[in-house]
Amino acid sequence: MANDLLITNCSLLSEPGGVIGHRSFVEIGAGRITAIGPMSSSPEPAKDTVIDAAGKLLLPGLVNAHNHCAMTLFRGLADDLELATWLKEHIFPAEAAHVNPEMVYWCTLLAAAEMIRSGTTTVADGYFFSGQAARALHDAGMRAVVAHGIVDFPAPSVPDPSKNVTTVAAFLDQWLGRSPRITPAVFAHAPYTCSPQTLRRAKELADQQGARFFIHLAETQAEQALIIDPQGSTPVRHLAELGILDENCVCVHAVWLDDYDLDLLADSGAAVVACPHSNLKLAAGIARIPDLLGRGISVGIGTDGCASNNSLDMFREMDLLAKIMKLRPLDATALPASAVLRCGTTEGARVIGLAEVGTVAVGAPADLIMLDQRSPHLTPFYSGDLLVYAAAGSDVTTTIIDGTVVMHDRQILSIDLAKVYRQVAPLSEGVRRFAAHRPKPAVPVR
Ligand SMILES: [Zn+2]
Structure with missing residues (x-):
């Protein structure tokens, strides 16, 4: 048309x-x-x-401010587990075995189809083989901020972790200015998977290139104990001490914050992405979104990857966020629907660095x-x-x-969905066989 x-x-x-x-x-x-x-x-x-x-x-159109699009392949692979078990015993091994350029392209297209059909026009993605994710989202006709992942252990597209930041630098060089709808960015996975030195280098790269810097932060209560060489007494203070917390920093989750963390975030100009379904499903906790908004902090909404959700429908995400925020203070006025809709559109766009959108x-x-x-x-x-x-x-x-x-x-009209299904089918068969040979998680019977 x-x-x-x-x-x-x-x-x-x-x-x-x-x-x-x-x-x-x-x-x-x-x-x-x-x-x-x-x-x-x-x-x-x-x-x-x-x-x-x-x-x-x-x-x-709705703005999904945090997703790992290609994880559509792992939807339903490991449910009803807490974050550390889910990640270390299921998701990381599955990714090591099944994430490759072809998988990222087709499974990101599958995510794009789901998002387009449920009213999302812009997504912020964070994953590996990000050139393939960028290509898929471009081909799907979507607007996207595509952030390449960084961790300090061998990752699907970065087998040698000493090259994690330089690989992302090459991705930025390739995609900056290449497509008016695709904006490349940097995604340092978390302070428990990236050392202080890696975090600093990743942030420097993002700032030098004018690219947005994303990081999972303060997702679970246990995170502080897992941080590599902690520089502060909370995950937020850790980033602040490293000089990373500023207006180019997007903190995904930000569930476990004390009042001082909230003040640090507000003073720094950093933004937050709320992922309510993911936080509830992994029993991570309930974020303090009304407190963040009350301090003038920009908040977007993300589905997170659909392996921890398990849907990419932003309407569902907005509904849950508006309701769950009323529960902690037992206050039905805590977060009105109009504020949530703003987080799902204009604010979300601003958070991911696309202020004109939404x-x-x-x-x-x-x-x-x-x-x-x-x-x-x-x-x-x-x-x-x-x-x-x-x-x-x-x-x-x-x-x-x-x-x-x-x-x-x-x-x-922008995706040949039948072809996507045909391409994803053999990939999912591989995951099915892989899962069948892995030990089953112990499910306590109460
Ligand atoms: Zn995530």
Whole structure:
């Protein structure tokens, strides 16, 4: 479909918590929104470039601020385990055996299909063979920040850990400026898998190249005891002591924070990504998102890899985040739906370094989704809060990224899904055989 487009007769939610404009139009040209308004002022449509969106709600595409896309291959491989066992006894061995360039390309495409079908237009990925992930997300038509992983042990695309930072430097050189939709970045896995020296070098590289720096941080209560050569008494203080905690640092999870950590984060300008499903499934804990937002810290929302979720549906993620945050203080006002929707769109985009994205405004990139409002669970539709508390990814009918329609009437136009299934099938057979020969985790019977 052509890049220039006119969407007519839609209901329009241009910003979270805003008023829904009924019978509106949105005009798109060269990948950006060129005009918005009521149908009475709609421009004359050119042939073949009109989508009649009567009965549809148009809103910004969702931003998944933390994912390991290729882990679609490991969905359901090891459930009901705490983080250390899950990671060391199941995920790391499976990755060592099955992660290769081909796997990353096809399994990232599989993730892209799931995300496009559930209304995510932008994703921040962190994994290995990131050139293949970048290629897959580019081919899928998605907007993405693709961060190459760094650990201090042999990794799938970096068998020699002494080359971990230089490998990422080469990836940045390859992808900086190559695609307007793909932004390369740096992903230091965690302070318990990266030494202080590695963390410093990785952050220096990110800063020098103007690339975003991501790190899993303060995910579990046990993390502090596992940190390699701790420089502070908490994971946040460790990063602060290393000089890493600043406005170019994105802390993923940030569950276990004391009040001083919160102040350090706020003063540093670092951002946080909340991954509520992953934190609950791995029994990591419940983050202090209202406290973070209350201190002016930017917060995005991520699904994390779908092996620890097990879904990439951001509607599901927003619903859980809004509800779970009410539980700790027993306060139903602790985190309103509109604030969560903001974290899932504009704020999430800002967190991952794409400040222009996540909004429906003239001049903004045209990353938009449409939901079918003619559904029992979305009738009546009084406010955008319903998007958090009732809507699901399966309500999304149309996904537009960079002005291009990548899904319409739930048919993905940018990915040959049948081919993806064909390519993933033998890969998953290999994982099935691998899992069958591994010792089963002991499941306590209570
Ligand atoms: Zn993660």
